[in-house]
Amino acid sequence: MAGSSYGTIFRVTTWGESHGKGIGAVVDGCPAGLPLSEEDIQAYLDRRKPGQSKFTTARQEGDQVEILSGVFEGKTTGTPIALEVRNKDQRSKDYGNIMDVYRPGHADYTFDQKYGFRDYRGGGRSSGRETAGRVAGGAVAAKLLESLGIRVYAYTRSIGPIEIATERMDLAERDKNRLYMPDARAALEAEAYLEQLMAEKDSSGGVVECVIEGLPAGIGEPVFEKLDANLAKAILSIGAVKGFEIGSGFGAAAMRGSENNDAFAAAGRGGASPAAVKRTNHAGGTLGGISDGSPVIFRAAFKPTPSIARPQHTVDRFGREQEIEIRGRHDPIIVPRAVVVVEAMAALTAADLLLLSMSSRLDRIQAFFGTGE
Amino acid sequence: MAGSSYGTIFRVTTWGESHGKGIGAVVDGCPAGLPLSEEDIQAYLDRRKPGQSKFTTARQEGDQVEILSGVFEGKTTGTPIALEVRNKDQRSKDYGNIMDVYRPGHADYTFDQKYGFRDYRGGGRSSGRETAGRVAGGAVAAKLLESLGIRVYAYTRSIGPIEIATERMDLAERDKNRLYMPDARAALEAEAYLEQLMAEKDSSGGVVECVIEGLPAGIGEPVFEKLDANLAKAILSIGAVKGFEIGSGFGAAAMRGSENNDAFAAAGRGGASPAAVKRTNHAGGTLGGISDGSPVIFRAAFKPTPSIARPQHTVDRFGREQEIEIRGRHDPIIVPRAVVVVEAMAALTAADLLLLSMSSRLDRIQAFFGTGE
């Protein structure tokens, strides 16, 4: 079944495997008139590329994106925007035991079960390289949101047991360290932790936190197309994500109503539907699955990189038990590179639901078409 | 935008408000030939109905479901199955301050922002009563899954700070207590905790855990229609859910790869794509978003019931600050009634993705149509 498209009226379709000819995305449904350049998209791709730190793989992807359609005289035309990154390095390699053996924690076994065989080179479609297509598409969504006063940003909240301290949080700090942590001290501790793991041929998980600022109230469609429900799907669709929570999240399950409820205060505006503001934001920016005008805040839990150099028990495709050691250099943590992937999926979700929300009220539709009384 | 349908080829569409004429669901795409009766669906609805314990509302809904189409001579015909529950009690009531005032933690404010006005009677479409449609639809999905050897069940994992102990877990115990906890001792503790909260006019959140057993390997579609991604959306679409995690979930973020990876063992079968089994199940039954043949295990975090009898600060629709006390009897916990809602959404998701997975391999399609060599 076709599973590589995301979104209803603002939709991205991605393609490409780790060691194929390239990776790409088609962004369809982007409104006409948005200024868009290859640089806009490259800036996002550069944030996910490897080789940025000693904790990320050395392979020089040097991904250069090309816009093949949908942009004319520097602006989107409303037609599909094809984005493409050709793979530089497709040398034939010795994939050795990877070809026949199911790596623990990877999708080798399930791809074989589902499709009967698989492109085993570097994980094929199940490789983290697939996310380049998401990021390219997400860059377009983010540009659209910016033109509407909406900003999406994410950062590393924790790496293994090391979490940022809310009181030390400083977003400017995020881009100064290679782990995308907005807390300089936590970043130092996390670096030390990761070095220790590398020495032990092990890896770590972590948590990414993401914020959507400036989203107007009223976005999200009851009852199945809620904003938080769509964000959850978007985030869980990223490989290695095992959990999603919004606002107080799992913490809310242990709380009392009197603690968790957000009181409203007047926002100072009059009119038929005056804007209220929540005094706190345990809800994380949604009520009943609809944005409430507060920042949307959610978290994604990433499992540890499954590729570790230790011997692991497994099975090959002939049903024989094997021991495997994953060779080559692998990131002990994928979280820093995943930060921009989370942003991309959040931007794609917000852009689609924002546009979908335009048809919720007859009076606004009449004003739009100039046909009301 | 149309947001009340769920599923691609096995699809449920729900309708109805808390105090309207009724609640219903249309199940479209159910394969022909499934034995189905009103009793099958009633059994699910009875599990979510209120008045089952002192912790759930006294209102006698007495929901009786009627099958209006799609079943002939006791079997589904392949055409839409319309399910309907008429509301018994639609007396005009004094909705008093609820009509104009935004209840903290409810969707009153966001519905007004989105739609310009709202059906304020009992929360209208944003009421928990909406879930009756999901449960009716989910009952059909569960029946279909059972006919294919797949079983979905859920239970209360925690209420506030009280969690079941894995070593005491006994599924038979679940239906013996009113909190749907598969641990008698935890249930007793939770009952005491809830009584204390009620005395304090407060409420509690909790966690529901759900298991899908017997799902074959190969279900879920890379890269955006993964099994876990769809489950996450399904679960977050339930009102009051603030988090979703699968397998080791948020715990995985603090783990090492060597701890979290599940080793494979041979399953004893031969052939081209032999079945392997995972020795552990930290993954929660999916690898790369595709079912791996192990039980799928996930958890949903529910926030505390927002309706509490304490005074709360808020705003009315004229922008004036108000204090509100939610009158009437409200559940101090919705988790026990939500258990069957989680099962329903899991069943709907599994049924749709299972049917969608049938087109993944040419050899199987050729065998299906009898046209291969």
Add this chain to the structure above:
Amino acid sequence: MAGSSYGTIFRVTTWGESHGKGIGAVVDGCPAGLPLSEEDIQAYLDRRKPGQSKFTTARQEGDQVEILSGVFEGKTTGTPIALEVRNKDQRSKDYGNIMDVYRPGHADYTFDQKYGFRDYRGGGRSSGRETAGRVAGGAVAAKLLESLGIRVYAYTRSIGPIEIATERMDLAERDKNRLYMPDARAALEAEAYLEQLMAEKDSSGGVVECVIEGLPAGIGEPVFEKLDANLAKAILSIGAVKGFEIGSGFGAAAMRGSENNDAFAAAGRGGASPAAVKRTNHAGGTLGGISDGSPVIFRAAFKPTPSIARPQHTVDRFGREQEIEIRGRHDPIIVPRAVVVVEAMAALTAADLLLLSMSSRLDRIQAFFGTGE
């Protein structure tokens, strides 16, 4: 597969069989604030009901529609609108040979092939009665379009070889004769033709023509969701329709470019995208699949009613050849009752594409959200 929903953001889902408990529709995605009553919908249903003339079946359906949700204080709330018509007459009947024998021109054989068995009572889901759900849903779409200055109307263009004369066409005449022909003389001729066919135990086909007036330019989405493409699907989804054409249609295939091209004239407005008008309308209101501001005009070809009282050769479900005579009273022509069905499908299509078109231009989106410079 779920096939009973139509539309992307304004969506109708229908259910019900000919002799089941009822027929219904769920209209999801209707904007909030539209005045809507049961009378609005009943007026449409009354136009398709049988027993209006000697050429339509005598069965007294007396369909009374009930709105079960989605309307509060006389206006749509933005949530699903459930519409229901209970079948009055469900007496057990002797379905005799219909039960086992495949009626020529009906879907008996294909339903058995597809689903393994079928609800044989009156054709089940493949009965023309299914269209009541479409008409109920279409009535809501038409009301929405009217509130935006858009009008959809259809009429009988031909019955068998009798066609209306363009020079005599008078829309006021349409509702004065039972065949919905806007030409009194053609209506008389067609009545005589149908009486002759009835005497010969035979039936007739015909053509319905439909006009959408007031649709703004810019509706329809290249390249697969064009306005005319969606209309074609909507119309062909009506049972008994065998052809669709827009503007000069099949006639265009025999024409020259110099005849068929519509010249533009200035519409008298200035500005960056000034409105032009076409001097002729061979295109039928679309260019490149996008509405051009002219009336949209299309035609639907209906086959003759397959139920005729003459003996016909066929096969039963045991593979035995049989002769069948369709008993009971059947319309010799379904076209007059289908006129409102065509209107309904056109209205559903136009409403959905109109709302979808709102996101085509960034400048308009910025104005909508009040966020542009």
Add this chain to the structure above:
Amino acid sequence: MAGSSYGTIFRVTTWGESHGKGIGAVVDGCPAGLPLSEEDIQAYLDRRKPGQSKFTTARQEGDQVEILSGVFEGKTTGTPIALEVRNKDQRSKDYGNIMDVYRPGHADYTFDQKYGFRDYRGGGRSSGRETAGRVAGGAVAAKLLESLGIRVYAYTRSIGPIEIATERMDLAERDKNRLYMPDARAALEAEAYLEQLMAEKDSSGGVVECVIEGLPAGIGEPVFEKLDANLAKAILSIGAVKGFEIGSGFGAAAMRGSENNDAFAAAGRGGASPAAVKRTNHAGGTLGGISDGSPVIFRAAFKPTPSIARPQHTVDRFGREQEIEIRGRHDPIIVPRAVVVVEAMAALTAADLLLLSMSSRLDRIQAFFGTGE
């Protein structure tokens, strides 16, 4: 709105403009294990390329397709198949008056209305060149269908007033003349007619007929996703198509039931759902929108090429009336090049509905998963 994807589980997404960097398609949902090469796709593209006859444009597109993903070791992997044709010739040209003036019969005006501006180079996205993406995608669908014993083919049925004679029809003749007419004498007459039109600076429309052979009974989903309804949409989505009819089509509207009904005969098989055969095929292969096992036969009406070298009245984007003569060489007929486009859209539709039909019966699903009794 995203409008460049077609299909539900077998889905093609196309991109590209006439004079942009390239044209492409992403085919998602193709089952794994299908042998597929660039030659398979090139063979289809070659049939739509210009310069094949004196009646088609001289521009040497020389489209060479490249498969960028989704194929490994010569077989599809089940992941998205990216197909790309780079445009050879992107020299900057003098687009002169085309840039500002709305060509009659083209989408210039409606694109400006919808999007606020347009890529005016060669028609941009509304150019016939867009169909290369459809044809590339359709080639994959046709290969899939072939592997299941299903064959799709089309031919020119008429050009202007010249129609093939059924008694002279010879499919082998189709590929011997440049007009794709399976009747040598009609082809000669049509050539003479077209030469006359060219001399008169005029153009012609025509009709394409298409046949799907080998489609099993049971394909198509009541009530909105019928086989014929989806074919109608697919065909009307092709630029220049103004009409669609299946089986006896518009002719059926003038027929009697006794003429148009297809009698059934026994097919010689026994069993619970024995195959019947229709003695005639006025229905064109569907009953109730579901395939009946007979060949599916439908026709598409193409309007005359709107680009003619005669002076035409029109308007520019500043609202000023203008006279325009379309310069350059243009085909006086697009029908011969459209034959393969019709095949492509038919194959895409049949492939998607075929796969969707697999979930219609529980007994077959149980057999598929090996879980029934």
